[in-house]
Amino acid sequence: MSSCETCVVRNRAICDGLDAREITSLNAIGRRRSVSAGEPLIWEDDDSLLVANVIEGVLKLTTSTEDGREQIVGVAYPSDFIGRPFGQTSKASVVALTDARVCVFARNDFDRFAREHPGLEHKLLERTLAELDRTRAWMMLLGRKTAPEKIATFLLEMSERLSESDCTPKFGPARRFQLPFSRQQVADVLGLTIETVSRQFTRLKNDGVIELPSRREVEIVDRPALLALAG
Amino acid sequence: MSSCETCVVRNRAICDGLDAREITSLNAIGRRRSVSAGEPLIWEDDDSLLVANVIEGVLKLTTSTEDGREQIVGVAYPSDFIGRPFGQTSKASVVALTDARVCVFARNDFDRFAREHPGLEHKLLERTLAELDRTRAWMMLLGRKTAPEKIATFLLEMSERLSESDCTPKFGPARRFQLPFSRQQVADVLGLTIETVSRQFTRLKNDGVIELPSRREVEIVDRPALLALAG
């Protein structure tokens, strides 16, 4: 039931490449867990005793200042790896944005297993390097882009990530999709305020670049225009 | 001469843990290279056919928009690893901030060597995870902190990183240090303009929090005040 063999992310997550016997022993130390939208998986500053693979759903990774300002520093989609193996504890909270299912491991168990399975460590390394690239691209956005550019870049990235994460064969970026973020959360991703996000959305709508069928839905009407705006 | 045995970062870089025979074969595929201040090591959008270990000096990792805005997305100190192994090419330029010495590898050679040496891949993984943590903390700074907070955070980070990178036994953060950045480069790290950086520096000086003996030197007079300002 909760076995890796039936796992939908089996050949996309870091478990890809493990043989049957290895999968069995990995299965032994992990367990499935459901997280409902809004529910935390890991608290900031807790000892991060968990690591996990995302099976289904979207989760946010956030850091906060003492006075309550929040910044979303990462978003985890199906097959993504969550948590901080190997000794250090990272100062980030993980909260589900949608109902989600994850495959969790005690960090110690995972560390030990990983060290014994270089193939898995290699997958994790590739994934971490890719995440670092994405994060650095996001630094450029946060440090140097204007609000309209941020919003355009965000919408384009969403349309790509969300079409990857469902299992349909890739038809390229999605034209229409459901945002896993509230307006406030979009603001927390982009380093803006909720009001600015809202204004930019309506401006794009009025300019005929996007449609907003409902609060959480976006349809990209004029992709070239978005690309031009993205800077 | 150019051998790993005499390398000053030998037991801090990812090569740590390799035995004599492994070091010999790693030595065979790498070579030392000097880079003078201002000289590029890797260009944005080139195929990044190199990876490298920093032996001495400080280098910046940057991305730019088409219209010339620049953001520094990472800073590499001695023993840090530079470049993007495993297939992908990352869109970042690497330029030396000070005269530097690095140990470079053709990416293909390095990839092959790494896959055959899980211990080295593990070191690289730990390093990459740590860098991702640091980068995420920096996203918070870029997205949510004010100019005074950015400057204070920056100075504190500098005083820590620069005291680590020299080989003196750790006496904690440096009270006085030499900035490897020009004012413009500080601005590119923090997502500010050069004028704002300059104004914040003089404000801190006038408030008695720091001294500025010369353009590139900083002395932290009132560390608690800086910590309070860092947010």
Added chain:
DNA sequence: CGGAGGATTGAAGGCTATCAAAGTCCGTGG
């Protein structure tokens, strides 16, 4: 129908960018 949370819209203000000019440092050459 009515309430609550989220989203939108509006008005005003502040922080940082932009534009512009003066000042400083440092190497070069007279």
Added chain:
DNA sequence: CCACGGACTTTGATAGCCTTCAATCCTCCG
């Protein structure tokens, strides 16, 4: 030794983008 030139930095004035504060409006559910 000093004058000169150029790059970098500092300082000042102004403008503009985004935030802040506030009110209204949806939309979903009880």
